[in-house]
Amino acid sequence: MAQDNVFKIGLVLPMTGQQATTGRQIEAAARLYMAQNGDTVAGKKVQLIVKDDTSLPDQTRRLAQELIVNDKVNVLAGMGITPSALAVAPLATQSKTPLVVMAAATSSITEASPFVVRTSFTLPQASVALADWAPKNGIKTVVSLVSDYGPGIDAEKFFNARMVNNGGKVIEALRVPMRNPDFAPFLQKVRDLKPDALFVFVPSGAGAAVMKQFSERGMDKAGIKLIGTGDVTDDDQLNDMGDGVLGVVTSHHYSAAHPSELNKKFVDAFQKANKNLRPNFMAVGGYDGMRVIYEALRSTKGAGGGEALVAAMKGQIFESPRGKIYIDAQTRDVVQDIYLRKVEKKDGQLFNVEFDVIKDVKDPGKAK
Ligand code: DHB
Known part of the structure; x- marks a missing residue:
């Protein structure tokens, strides 16, 4: 398939080291979302590129830079800890690449770049x-x-x-x-x-x-x-x-025991696909982050520019396994129960x- 028809998501996560469970949970959730929703959106083939930053922010920045320059990703995502998200935010701004923060939860992260959209939570x-x-x-x-x-x-x-x-x-x-x-x-x-x-x-x-x-x-x-x-x-x-x-x-904001139909389906499907691993709050941040990216791609009809994508992420409102959530159009942060x-x-x-x-x-x- 021609390069133009590919939409690339660079998912940078701690897959090894102290925060490895965060990476494992988010990658599994992103793959589940894709398995359930297909990998073609608005005529584009969605490609997930997963990189392990070992939760060292210098690595996160280096990998994000490579993903932007060499792989020409359309979206950056992941960010297992706050220092990683803050290290990448200036690159997102310079390159006008949306940065979907699926884990890191310090309040100020969304203020570090107008290209940050968050689907996790804040402390x-x-x-x-x-x-x-x-x-x-x-x-x-x-x-x-x-x-x-x-x-x-x-x-x-x-x-x-x-x-x-x-x-x-x-x-x-x-x-x-x-x-x-x-x-x-x-x-x-x-x-x-x-x-x-x-x-x-x-x-x-x-x-x-x-x-x-x-x-x-x-x-x-x-x-x-x-x-x-x-x-x-x-x-x-x-x-x-x-x-x-x-x-x-x-x-x-999330418990695997949340008693909604949608959550029961999410937990069952996640456990089936991952040797009975129970999804945690990191998984739900990853799953919902993929939803936000997919819907932004769909509503921009595959056009895919960074500014248009962020605009299409703002204000999204939907039912998540955690309950109803939306992306605040002013702050680009998640609002949730x-x-x-x-x-x-x-x-x-x-x-x-x-x-x-x-x-x-x-x-x-x-x-x-
Ligand atoms: C962050 C990391 C976590 O593992 C968590 O549970 C909450 C916040 C962070 O670094 O922002």
Whole structure:
């Protein structure tokens, strides 16, 4: 097929290293979307080019540059962590290439380039609902513990400010290194401070280690609850975390247990295609990101210029496996429902079971 008839999506993801589960989930979801929707859109053959950046932002930038210059991709996508998205944003601007952020979740990423469109979430979006829930549910004092980089700092800032606003008290704000964190000394400190709850943000893939050490130290028996954004009870790992995680309350935009027909179909199809792997919130960001790209290509009738594609991504509204979402035409960020969930056992498996919802949450990080 002639080159003109190909529409190329350069999907840059961490396929190895600390964030490898993010890459595995998003690639699987993108391939599922293509298997379900075909690879021809508006007369173009859609081609996915997957590159492994090992979650090192210098690699992300180098690979994105090659994809733009050598492969002449129509769209860049993926971006497993915030530093990767921020490293590529200037290239997206210079080359007028849409950059569909499917994972990274620091509020400011959409402001780094007018070519960024986001289908994941933001940490301020996920955090404030929990800070509204906690003081009404016996949690008056907290310590926050976050990964020391963009999304963690967003989570700390928005969760803690909202807690204080709601009459709660933040005893201490702790930050752990993003790479190879050792949670033990931080958890010891939390034990000594004895808050009603520990609020946690760690990136996808690190939650199991936090939960394990939290249980091993008998923090729950000492009367300290663990709460967090849903990154800590990540569906990719949740079922292997053991019964110590039962009852943990988190807030997030996606649970594999979301009880809609569309989600049940999504989870079934994803598990069938991936040796029973349960899709997590990264997968849904990838799946919906592909939808946003496909529909933009369709509505521009295959013309495919970067500015026209971004314009066609703005304002898209649709039902996702997570619930109804839309791309805010002003901010290019995702607007979505945020759920409060509790870890429960269903049919012998651990799930984040939704028990409350805040509808149509815009990123509070942009409300200024
Ligand atoms: C980011 C990465 C994650 O794995 C996550 O769960 C949330 C945010 C990030 O780097 O933006």
